[in-house]
Amino acid sequence: MTRITGVRVIRTRADGSWLIVKVLTDQAGLYGIGSASDYYQREAVAAVIEHNLAPLLVGREASAIEDIWQTVYASGYWRNGSVTNTALAGIDMALWDIKGKEAGMPVYQLLGGACRSAVMAYAHAGGRDDKELEEDVRRYMAEGYQVIRCQYAVYGGGGFLPSETVSTPRGANRPTQVFDDEAYLENVPAMFERMRVGLGFGIKLTHDVHEHLRPQTAVQLAKRLEPYRLFFLEDALAPEQIAWYRLMRQQCTTPQAMGELFVNPQEWLPLVSERLIDYLRVRVSKAGGITPCRKLAAVCEAFGVHTAWQEGGDNDPVNQVAAMHLDLASWSFGIQEENHFRPQELEAFPGHAELSGGYLYLSGAPGLGIDIDEDRAAALVDPEASGRLHFAAEDRRADGSIVRP
Numbered sequence: 522m523t524r525i526t527g528v529r530v531i532r533t534r535a536d537g538s539w540l541i542v543k544v545l546t547d548q549a550g551l552y553g554i555g556s557a558s559d560y561y562q563r564e565a566v567a568a569v570i571e572h573n574l575a576p577l578l579v580g581r582e583a584s585a586i587e588d589i590w591q592t593v594y595a596s597g598y599w600r601n602g603s604v605t606n607t608a609l610a611g612i613d614m615a616l617w618d619i620k621g622k623e624a625g626m627p628v629y630q631l632l633g634g635a636c637r638s639a640v641m642a643y644a645h646a647g648g649r650d651d652k653e654l655e656e657d658v659r660r661y662m663a664e665g666y667q668v669i670r671c672q673y674a675v676y677g678g679g680g681f682l683p684s685e686t687v688s689t690p691r692g693a694n695r696p697t698q699v700f701d702d703e704a705y706l707e708n709v710p711a712m713f714e715r716m717r718v719g720l721g722f723g724i725k726l727t728h729d730v731h732e733h734l735r736p737q738t739a740v741q742l743a744k745r746l747e748p749y750r751l752f753f754l755e756d757a758l759a760p761e762q763i764a765w766y767r768l769m770r771q772q773c774t775t776p777q778a779m780g781e782l783f784v785n786p787q788e789w790l791p792l793v794s795e796r797l798i799d800y801l802r803v804r805v806s807k808a809g810g811i812t813p814c815r816k817l818a819a820v821c822e823a824f825g826v827h828t829a830w831q832e833g834g835d836n837d838p839v840n841q842v843a844a845m846h847l848d849l850a851s852w853s854f855g856i857q858e859e860n861h862f863r864p865q866e867l868e869a870f871p872g873h874a875e876l877s878g879g880y881l882y883l884s885g886a887p888g889l890g891i892d893i894d895e896d897r898a899a900a901l902v903d904p905e906a907s908g909r910l911h912f913a914a915e916d917r918r919a920d921g922s923i924v925r926p
């Protein structure tokens with residue numbers, strides 16, 4: 522019997538936005554770590570873990586992962602919120618880490634063993650114009666990546682117009698640039714035309730719309746991109762508008778990736794069971810951890826949909842390896858997003874994943890195979906940056922109304 526004796530939250534990265542959960546046990550030296558990072562609401566997640574979940578879990582049997590997941594999931598009565606799910610994921614990953622360490626096996630062995638030898642990753646290429654973008658794509662191709670995402674600089678790039686060139690109404694909220702659906706619809710297919718002329722069709726390309734478009738424009742875009750044979754088109758629609766995927770499917774064969782904003786386990790179900798998307802991109806920590814995502818991967822397998830767990834951006838090295846254990850053990854795995862870690866950030870996580878030639882490799886150590894060096898993690902935090910609040914981009918249309926990020 523291994524009992525939980527404590528649950529701690531460790532804040533790291535320069536801005537303190539990485540939350541690493543440490544679940545302690547009554548066995549000497551045995552603990553697990555998990556990811557509960559939330560770039561926008563980290564103090565809310567930390568409060569749920571420290572004030573609600575730690576008292577609930579201390580004294581419980583650490584091996585009862587399924588029971589603990591189900592208990593915590595409904596412990597606040599209202600459920601499927603991103604804050605509670607993220608807190609739950611941190612606990613869940615740490616419990617899998619403990620179970621693997623007790624078994625002397627990596628977590629993917631507990632999930633059925635590896636059905637591939639490494640995790641294929643895709644890179645994020647960007648540029649302010651086509652020349653810069655093509656150079657960036659070629660740089661990643663030289664590193665060995667086989668799938669590369671193409672964007673004009675920021676999300677929504679290609680759709681922004683200088684606000685002084687656009688007629689805006691009196692009293693409108695006036696940013697320096699406004700987002701215009703039709704400009705995006707014109708510029709992004711033209712971008713892929715130029716990439717295909719320059720690069721040919723041997724390299725697999727993706728694009729992330731980041732839900733900027735009106736639903737009807739998104740359907741038009743997917744259709745207009747069809748000749749460029751994308752590996753997938755990501756987040757063409759906002760989660761509120763997923764029913765439009767039925768129309769998109771009728772219009773074109775552009776493969777669709779969706780789900781990084783999903784938190785409710787039911788949100789993805791119609792998209793998978795009706796085969797309306799091709800890649801499911803839930804973030805492991807936002808779904809509640811390894812326990813729900815291994816079930817999700819199994820459902821995807823039944824319907825011929827692949828997983829592409831969301832990474833990149835604000836994710837931490839622990840969430841990255843949690844996704845990788847699922848990738849190795851799930852036949853339905855498709856691809857995983859690269860991350861953007863700095864060398865000094867990785868030094869705080871001994872046993873972190875290794876990226877080489879467009880593939881990610883686990884350390885192979887028991888459990889998640891990754892640890893946290895708390896001294897180095899504390900040293901990463903910049904006191905000036907750590908209190909800074911983050912908010913999703915506030916892009917606006919010509920009339921001043923906000924674009925959903």
Ligand SMILES: [Mg+2]
Nearest residue numbers: 729755756781
């Ligand atoms: Mg995305």
